[in-house]
Amino acid sequence: MHDTIPVTEIMVADVVTAPPDATATEAATLMRDEGVSSVVVARNGNPVGIVTEGDFATHLCKRRDLGHIELSAVMSSPLTTIESTASLVDAVELLRSSDIEHLPVVARDGARTETRSGAADGDDGAGSTDSAGDLVGIVTTIELSYYVPQLVHRTVDSRQERPRRQVRTDTQYERDDWDFEYRGADKSSVAVGDVARFSKPLTEDDVAAFADVTGDTNRLHLDAAYAAETRFGERIVHGVLANGLLSAALARLPGLTIYLSQESSFRAPLPIGDRATAVCEVVEDLGRDKYRIETTVLDGDGTVVLDGDAVVLVDDLPPMADDETDATAIQ
Template sequence: MYDTIPVAEIMIEDVVTAPPDATATEAATLMRDERVSSVIVARDGDPVGIVTEGDFATELCERGDLGRLELSAVMSRPLTTVAPTASIVDAAELLRSSEIEHLPVVADGDGRGSLAGILTTTELTYYVPHLAHEAGRREAEHPKRRTRTDTLYERDDWDFEYRGADESTVSVGDTARFSKTLSADDVEAFADVTGDTNRLHLDAAYAAETRFGERIVHGVLANGLISAALARLPGLTIYLSQESGFRAPLPIDERATAVCEVVEDLGRAKYRIETTVFDGDETPVLEGDAVVLVDDLPPTAARERDATVTQ
């Protein structure tokens, strides 16, 4: 969904700039007075570098005469830039891969065009929340296991896979996958239960005239597959929070897969989970993070699990 939004729609157009021969003191004063975290270094309107709060902190550790230096001596270069027509998803990936937080927007996107604006992680996280969390995706190396879970029933057309070192506990590196087809009946039932009867999800003729060209699954319904995967972790999983960014539309009658990876042990049986939902072509349609609390199973369920394990 967000890959249809161009950078130009969310960038800051009023960019604070300074020439290469301005001093670091002058740039720092601009940051303070304009309440910004970076200054674009521009020559004749074209960006040639950038100075950020982080640059000043680094340079202060190494130089005693920072205030009198010209920006050309302390600015970061070569400059990483993006075009106004690029999608915000592409911009997010560029920020992530370049390990930067400020992205000047120029006419041609390769640093040689005129300055059009600036995009930072602050603006992007309003649309792509998962950018705030930099935990990398890791493929678990544990053997496949089928785990006794606290679900009431399963269906033949649902697929679940759990990879973990121990079938009775949750550990960093464990992954859970849950797949099912989200049908028109699912979408219509969800609309009726929640009251979200947006015609984009229910009216084919209406949806055909939108940017998507067809009916699509509710974003929150797709997010529900993450809950389904987490419900099948060892123990009793209690959702504490979920932060999601919707990257692409999910067509109706598409088989979708939620992948949840345990990336951090927060202590006291709480874990941070990196969450992704893929469509049938393995394209990510939703990404984010969840925090869960994993309690012990109730006594009866625990006895059922133990009985199953010993059979």
């Protein structure tokens, strides 16, 4: 369906622009006053470049004085644009392949739109005249995320990810917003009565990534308007994704945990954004290093969203784990 919807259906038509001879300070002021994240640099209505918040955060902040720097010297150019007849899928593919988040929309039929500018839009002679067409709007990953969240999800740059830290020998890394607690008489071995708890927020990114990796793109999890018409009234976390928190808790039992079986019953929906908690209690020693575990996942209010039981095999950790150092930062 998305390949039949043109970008003009969702684009922002009231584009904020500035001429190439405007200063970086003027562009930054426009962003602040107009509440936008980019300024399109246009000459005679033709987009020739763009300056974004990211540019100020990464490049322009290295300069001491922005007052005399013209946009023609710092704008991103040549500019990637998309024609007004292109579809949402075309826009997503272009944003992904170009690794950008702002995509000016142009038309060849002479259709124009009103633009907001902090200076007169004239030809200052800098650069060459853009022949792609008239600027009619702009589409960004924000607008697209409302319509095709499963398409616009992109792997987060490692520099923007929440910090990882290595604090255990049996997991590759941990994150600051993950919590784990293990209660047992001997934390170096598993015994009946021991309880492991693991919790983390299940975010929009988690749901989108799960849908993309597994192929479970049920609109109940991805489309807010669609989900609002269901019995749940809102988007919810995939049940199997919530179930995965049990695997995370069991992975942190003493030793090397190997899943043998899992039975789960889904009791209640889990809203996206909730901090979910998996609780695993060792209830039976089956012999030969096998244990039966009672499993429960709770939402942020403590409501049981699923329960069941699992059987795991707990092996000794590989010898190499004993040689690894304790806490080392992973960026």
